[in-house]
Amino acid sequence: MNFVSTCGHILSVEERIILKNSCIILRDENRLEKVQLWGKILGLTSNYFIVQGKGKDLLKDNKIFYSLNGIDWQLLLPTSSEILEKVPYIRGRFTGDPSYHQNVIIVDWEDEGEDKQEQVKEEDRLSAIVTLIDRDTAAVPRGAVLLTPQGEVIRNRSFEGLSFSEATKLHSYLHFRPTSKKSDLKHLRPQADVDVALDFLEPISNDVPQGCWSVQVEEFNTIVLRNWWWPGMTFYHIPATSYYGQLYIGSGEPIMDLPFML
Known part of the structure; x- marks a missing residue:
């Protein structure tokens, strides 16, 4: 937590103690290899604490849980493709009530551009936002x-x-998600320094638009990366050590105008 305090949001001492103890209980009850804090999504009346449970396969055996008090946890079910398509049309903050239904206005271009109003449960929106943030920012x-x-x-x-030199370069960090572009891997393999066991993920340096990631050197030579979409x-990451991690604390709203701001 100390390494990410420069993001402007931190957890109180009480929140840290509660989360540390409850994550141990959650890990044991669900027979998980590890439970780690994913972040906190700020709502109008309550905040959502999000933790991620890891199994044997770090990429596939994942479970997401959320809580309003850091003690009582609910499993966050995987989102559907239909909800993922609707979420970008939702405007406004999370309320902090998982059962709240938010109105979504969708333009149906197949029906002469007529607007259609639908509703999305906030719990479903939460699942979709966590999925999108992970897809865009989860890195190793x-x-x-x-x-x-x-x-x-x-x-x-x-x-x-x-090394410190490598840690300051974007191509040294990889998206922690299933690889979607096979052509990237085919392009990498002819290089002499590429190991198939290590380079099976996509480098974040390929993300568009250029400039959506920033690299900064913080106190004690800690390398900090920020993604401006979220x-x-x-x-x-602390160079020359195995310490790395990430945390999201925000409203769960992307900066849709980012390409025009860079």
């Missing part, structure tokens, strides 16, 4: 995870961190 330093011959993604126990997302 190159070499931190391995792809086994069995196709499982596991932690690389021999990872000792990036203000409040902060990733950190």
